[in-house]
Amino acid sequence: MSTYIDFLEKELGTIEKGWSTDAKGEKLPFDVVKYCRGPFQGTVTYSTLGISHHKLECSSSNKLIRHELFMITDEDFGENEVVQVLQQLGLEALQAHSPYLRGQVIGPRGIVFKGSSLEALYVSSPAYYPEEFHVYESGEELPIVQVWMIPITANEADYVLRYGWSQFEDILVEEDPDLIDFSRVSIV
Incomplete structure (x- = not known):
């Protein structure tokens, strides 16, 4: 029987490294891991592991959701910053x-x-x-949603808040910016 980690490693490659403590050395209630590959040559993926043990309640619908957080970077990007961002968001x-x-x-x-x-x-x-990677369903519990945390500019954040996420995603499709390039300029 395939596990959630098998599911992740099938798409992201094997887990290369993991962090279970924060920068102060304090144990966290989840890990952050680095996989050996990303979606494109020269990229890697990081994710939380363990947040999905918690059923989080959506305030607008009271629906319970399980998820893990992901970030994609160039393989030579500083991993400590990515790990700290995912740890903060997870906490x-x-x-x-x-x-x-x-x-x-x-x-x-x-x-x-x-x-x-x-x-x-x-x-x-x-x-x-691929779309089949977006949600993991074991058939036993609530599915686990894969959530991509994309760094954006202040102008882009303002655009989403003013015009909505659907219009922002339309611009992402039209402009096709490199969302893994953390030195990119704003698309709005």
């Missing part, structure tokens, strides 16, 4: 007992990564992966 979801939902904007909170103008995160499905 916030667990503390609020609330899932991140598609189209949600987190921030702007200032520069997400050194040397970048990206100041917020956009919650989406992992569009760079």
Whole structure:
């Protein structure tokens, strides 16, 4: 029988490395892991592992959701920053007992990564992966949703808040920016 980790590693490659403590050395209620590949040559994927053990309640519908958070980077991008961002987001979801939902904007909170103008995160499905990867269903419990955390600019965050996530995603499709390039300029 295939496990959730088997499901992840089939698409993302084997887990290369993991973090179970924060920068202060304190144990976290979940791990962050790095897989050996991303959706494109020269990229890697990071995810939380363990947030999906918690059934998070959507405040607008009272629906219970299980999910894990993902980020995709160039393989030579500094892993410590990515790990810290995923740890912070994971802790916030667990503390609020609330899932991140598609189209949600987190921030702007200032520069997400050194040397970048990206100041917020956009919650989406992992569009760079096949649709069958977006949700893991074991048939035993609630499915686990894969949530892609995309760093965006303050202007993009403002655009989503003003015009809605659907219009923003239409622009993403039209402009086709490299969402893995954390030094990219705003598309709006």
